[in-house]
Amino acid sequence: MAPYLVCEGLSKTYGGTLRALHGVSLSVERGKVHAFIGENGAGKSTLAKIIGGMVAPDAGSMSFDGKPYAPGKPRDAHAHGIGMVHQHFTLFPALTVAENIVLGDEPTRLGQVDIARAVEEVRALSEEYGMPLDPRRRLHDLSVGEQQRVEILKELRRDVELLILDEPTAVLTPQEVERLFKGIRRLIRENRTVIFIAHKLEEVLAIADEITVMRKGRVVGHRDRAEATKEELVQLMVGESLPVHERRYGAEPGGEKLVTRELTIRDERGRPELDGITLSVNAGEILGLAGVEGNGQQALEQVLGGLITPTTGSVVLNGAAITRASPARRRRLGLAYVPADRLEWGCAPQASVFENAMTQCYRRESTAGILRRRRLRQVVRSMFKRFDVRAPDLDSPISSLSGGNIQKLILARELGSERSERLEAIVISNPSRGIDIRGVQFVHDLLAGYRDAGCAILLISTDLDEILALSDRIGVLYTGRLVAMLPGQGRTSKTELGRYMLQGDDKERAA
Amino acid sequence: MTDRLLDRLADGLSLALTIGVALVAGAVIIWLTSADPGHALRAFFLGPFQNKLFFGNLLQTAAPLLLTGLGVAVAFQVGAVNLGAEGQVYAGALAGATLLLFPPFVSPWLIPVAVVAAGAAGALFAWLAGWLRTRFGATEVIGSFLIGAALIQLFDFFLRRYLADPTAGFPTSKPLAATFRLARLLPPSNLNVMFAIGIVLAVVAFFVLYRTTFGYRIRLTGLSVKYARYSGIRVGWHFLVAMAISGALAGIAGVGEVMGVQGRLVTGLSNNLGWNGVTVALVARLHPLGVIPAALLYGYLHSGATVAGLTSDVSPRIAAIIQSLIFYLITAQAIYVWLRRRLGAARANAGPGGALPSGAAGRPRRQGGPSAARSDR
Amino acid sequence: MSSLAEVFNLQLLFDVLRMTTPILLLALGGMITDRAGVLNIALEGLLVFGAFAAVVGTGMTGNLLVGVVAALVGSGLLSLAFAWFALYLRGNIFIVGLATNAFAAAVTTYASWLISGREGSLSYPQAPTIGPISVPLVKDAHFLSFLSGHTVIDYTAWALVLVVSFVVFRTRMGLRLRAVGQEPLAARAVGLSVRRIRYLAVLASGLLAGLAGAQLSLTLGGFVQNMSAGRGWIGLVASIVGSGTAFGSAAASLLFGATEGVANSLQITAPKVPAQLLFALPYVITLAALVFYSATRSRKKGVLDT
Structure with a gap:
């Protein structure tokens, strides 16, 4: 089969020294799912942005469908039928679904944007691809999964032949991932092409036809799905074999250290961001809180860290109420807080x-x-x-x-x-996001060490592997509520967690 | 050379280029508009060094700018924008001069009291603008301007209504008693002790901001208000204290003009000290020690333009044009980035504008940030 | 007696409308740039520049239309310089705005000195001033007569409220403008040129400010330093308080115009009230509106609160 998209010797250096890509060459075939995998900082996203026209390479060339391809801006890529769905969505929260989808290529009537037609187009498109959406809703009322659908429909409306998905699963529950994969397979049946960027091997192995492995800005391997094994891919990604730490943390927990009672926070419109969260973290225990991003994690960590005060409810550390204590006072009392958003x-x-x-x-x-x-x-x-x-x-x-x-x-x-x-308790949120495997190992060992020393640790994370690897107990956040408290240390499966993350406690209600 | 050295070199060069271009532009304007350009140019560029009077006035012009520039810089350092310095100068002048015009007793010891009163008056109104921000969320960028603009009118009101000398043909107060006039250090120029006070305060401000725990908290608040809050710093308090210091410095500049130069209250006393303070602070890259050469540069421009205005057919207003050109060019981050790239292959990230008020307590999406407008809807 | 009060009231309403015009035009400009994500501090300078250019244009040719065009061109060019420094040379847009104000003040003062030999004031004795248009029917309708007798710029300003509202909320350009202001990075990813849209927004505000300047100086028949009297800032506040809509901005402008109208008429009817206090009034009212708006707007605590 003739190569569809060909990249030759692509290089990119940011701001003088930060070398993101180093002579990358590869070819993508038509009608296939081609995965780029690698650790964070391997250059996957930069490569994707070059193909999508967001970033211009310093050196190298591309051809697409037999013709030279050198997009100067995203619009050029679109003109060629190449579209990209970003890791961080490029959507406008105050605009409606329809407005978001047609933006940049709006139907007009008598100089006005023809909203009725836009709504109709979006409705037709969402039915055709099995991605249900209400075109008139505003974006800020949508779940992350729905927002991703908006992104994808926006590209499909432009008749993209090649769709780039940059880490599309990072924000999705396992069930939503399955739904996304169905959509991808449908595109492939229409002989469209998908470039799928990820760092989770299971997903790549589940959807990809071909796999390109990147490390430190270079392509270090290319495999057909059929010949790829997980072990080999890991080794290619990491560059050397790391000892796999299969650790069972197991000190016995002590008494309650960090307790919240009926924590509720309402936003400006009175909608709850946190809804009656009651939990307690014991000494010598890691309580993991799983959940899809945007289900109250930020409000919870900030309430515990003293950055916002709850509308109602209380926070107690070692028996003393600290609901309104300043961040400085919390630190003096032995509460450490590591926020998710580092920058x-x-x-x-x-x-x-x-x-x-x-x-x-x-x-x-x-x-x-x-x-x-x-x-x-x-x-x-x-x-x-x-x-x-x-x-x-x-x-x-x-x-x-x-x-x-x-x-x-x-x-x-x-x-x-x-x-x-003298640390009594640690609140830590997404501690290993965006850092490499060695760094993750370091962080996990560190947390286990504090736990074994008798510290109470509340680990808020959207990374299920992290939650499962470290937690003694696992809570699930869903729309600002704590919908489940499950046993950790390998006694809860990923699927079960995913079910709670996706639909809260509906399952219980139904039962 | 290390990256940081190159950063500084590029910064210095872009600053020199900026000032150079503005001076050349000023020279061209003089050349085009003067009947005797050779004489006018000489008067402008060399005049300030001609004699003791002009040189002394150069230093004296720099003195209030040291204070207002320092004040604006301190506000910028905490992430606040004080655009009311002009009005705070008047508030300080009015408070200090009122005390000295109606002294309970006549003694040189009232001079420091007047300085404190002036500082307090300036501080009060800058603090008010800051408080409206911390309490109600009304951006201090616009609030400080509006308060300042109202203050200028109020100053005129008090001057005309209560302090005016009926024998004078224009709104002015009676002169201060000789006891309260600051001694001239370099007669016949107006140079007085305020210049030395300005230098000392610049050094003090540097020490406080960069060597003390209090200054660290101020700067951290300005560098990232969110991080400062997360770290347990009382950001609102530090914001207000820095605003008050900023206003106090402007207020002292005002009473300094009364005691050292005018000898009385007059309308238009400030003559743009507040606004020029903003530029001085920016030329200084918001660094307290940088304020010293920046204020001297402005003193030089002002003094040169005055000499040119006195001895040739050029308007002293030429200084304002050159100053505004410097103001314009100083903002052009691209000049720095371009130079930095020329100097060596290294990342040119933050650059000199790095510490500028990227949005005075962040609304990152809005370019230039400070705005009380709708947040994210 | 009662008829006297009536005349006075109608005169006051007339003054209010007259004083509203420049603020309204500036507020519309501020609203457009605000929607594009640019805090337009430069409105004051653009206004001053427009006022000056209008006087020069009219004075040199004796033609009012030339004056208005000169104001539009002058302020338009200055706004492009402002945008160029901020968007191309990557200056902090807020600082560039301040620089623009300083530049406009310095240049107009110097140029008026070059032309007339007087610093900070310029007028051509022979130059025409912009005259009133009497609206038939309305001018005789007793209670509505204050609506008649305004200048063509006054009426244009109110028509522009509708135009701006339509463009910003109904057209393709407006949708893109709002998108760019809301999420510039996302807009770029969609393929919109953020820079181009911001240039256009700033240019629009420049043209509106130029028109406001023409209104100020051509009704007065001359240019005076500081004649802008902080209206650029007041207009900016009006656009903020108007929560980013044209009609909201118009309502806020009317409030601020009323303040100035009242202050103006008090100067005549109540000569005992010191003029300086009346001059300070618009700033105080504007500040009060800004504080009130901010206080009711953000119930959620900001990061600065302790």
Whole structure:
């Protein structure tokens, strides 16, 4: 079969030094699902953006359907029939589904946007592809899965021949993933082509016809689905074999440490973001909270961290109410909090590495309000050593570090200061998002260590593997409610968790 | 060379380029509009160094700009935008001068009291703009401007209604008692102790902002208000304190003009000290020590234009044109990025504008951010 | 006696409408740029530039139309410079806005000195001023007579409320404008040119501010430094308080115009009230409106609250 999309020697360097792609060549066949896999930072997304016309390569060339292809902007890609669905959706929350889908190519009548026709088109399209959507609803009322459908329909309306899906499953429940896969198979039956970007091997093996493995900006392997094995792919992705830690954490939990009672938070319109959350985390226990993103995780972590006060309900640490305590007071009482959003809440991106690292110890290392800078630098350096933070220059901005190093810096700062022996409880959210396998292992070992030392840990994560690997008990968040509390340590299956994540406790109600 | 050194080099070069281009543009305007351009240009560029009077006035012009520039920079450092400095100068002048015009007793010891009163008055109104932001969410960008604009009118009102000297032909108060006039350091110029105070305050501000725990909290609030809050810093409090300091510095500049230069209250006393303070702060890259050369540059431009206006057919307003060109060009991040790329292959990320008010407590999507407008709907 | 009060009231209403016009035009400009995600601090400078260009254009030719066109061209060009510095040279748009204000003030002052030898004021004695249009029927209708006798720019401003509302909320361009302001990155991904749309939005605000400037200076028959009197800022607040709609902006502009109208008429009818206090009034009312709007708008606590 003749190659459909061909890439030759694509290279891309961001801002002078950050080399994202290094002479990547590959070819994609028509009517197949072609997966790009690799760890975070392997260059998959950059490659996808080049194909989608979002990013121009520094070197290399492409051809599509036998003709040279060099898109300067997304519009050029569309003109060729290539469309892309992004990891972070490119949607407009205040506009309706129909407006979102037709934007950029709107039907008009007498100079006005013809909304009635747009609605009709969208309705027809969503029925044709089995992706139910109400065209008149506003985007901010939709679930993440529905929003993804909007993205995909937007591309399909433009008659794309080649659809790029960048990490489409990251935000979906297992059931929604299954539904997405059905849609993908349908496209393939119409002889369209799909490029599927992922880092979860099971999904890739379930949907892909061909697999390209990337590592550090290069293509390191190409396999047909038939000849691919999981072990080999892992080895290609990682570059060396890592010891697989099959750990069973098992210290006996003690008494209640961190307790919430009937926590409720309402947004500006009075809709609940959190709805009566009551839970308790015991000493020496990791309580994992699973859930699809956007089901109240952010509100919960921020309430526990002291960034917002709940509308009703209370938070108790070691028997003392801290519902309205400031973040500073919570820290003094031994509650550490590591937010999910590192660049927005977890650090000041424009400040230097040093300024970010010293936030929890600058008071101790000062005399009469004057910073002891030399001593502070020593403290920060030794902290970095213990947590393996690699920062060559303390005075360069923290944004020059990799995601993994930023995360380790945050962990070092929040958990690694001298007070950390007195840590009572840790609230940590999506701790291994965006960091590589070695980094994940480091974080997991660290959390297990604190747990074994008697700390109560609330682990909020959208990564089911992480939840299953670490948790002693597993709660599920769904539309701001805690809909299930299940046993951890391998006694709950992924499918079961997924069912709760998708439909809450409907199952119980039906029973 | 390290990356950071190259960053600084590019920054310095782009600054020099900016100032150079603005000066050349000013020279071209003089050339085109003057009947005797050679003489006018010489007067403009060399005039300030001609004699003690002009040189002393150069330094003296820089003195209030040191204070207002410092004030605006301090506000920027906490992530606030103080566009009311112009009005705060008047508030300070009015408060300080009222005390000195109706002194309970005549003693040089009232001078520091007047300075404190002026600082308090300026601080009050800057704080008010900040409080309307922290309490009601009304952006201080516009609030500080509106309060400042109202203050200018109120100043005129008080001056005309209660303090005016009926014998003078225009709105002005009686002169201050000689005791309250600041001594001239370089007669016949107006140079006085305010210049030294400005320099000292710049150094103090540097030390406080960069070497103390309080300053660290202020800067962290400005660098990322969310992170600061997460870290347990009382961001609202620090925001208001920095705003108050900012207003206090502007207020002191106002009373300094009264005691050191005018010797009385007059309308139009400030003559753009507040707005020029914004530019000075930006030329200084918001760094307190950078404010010193930036204010001197402005003093030089102002003084040169005055000399040119006195001795040739050029309007002293030429200074305002050059200043606004510098203001314009200083914003052009692209010049810096371009230079940085030329200097060496390295990432040119944050750049000099990095610490600018990217949105004074973030609405990241909105370019230029500070706005009380609809948030995300 | 009662008829006197009536005349006075109608005169006041007339003044209110007159004072509303520049604020309204500026608010419409501010609303368009705000919808595109640009906080337009430069309105004040654009207004000043337009007012100055209108006087020069009219003065040189003796033709009012030339003056209005000069205002549109002048403010339009300045707005493009503003946009170019912010969008192409990547300046902080807010700082560039301030620079634009400083530039407009400096250039108009200097140029008026070059032309007339006086700093900060310029007028051509022979130049015409923009005259009133009397609307038949309305001018004789007793209670509605205040609607008649305004200038063509006044009537245009109110017509523009409808035009702007239609363009922003009904047309393809408007949909794209709102999309760009809401999620610029997403808009880029959809294939919209964020920069182009923002250029157009800023240009539109420049043209509107130019028209506002023409209204100010051509009714007065001359240019005076500081004649803008903070209207750029007041118009900006009107667009914010109007929650991003043309009709909301118009309502807010009417409120601020009323403040100025009342302040103006008090100067004549109540000479004992000091003029400076009346000058301060619009700023205070505008601030009060901004605070009230912000306070009722954001019930959710912001990050700055402690």
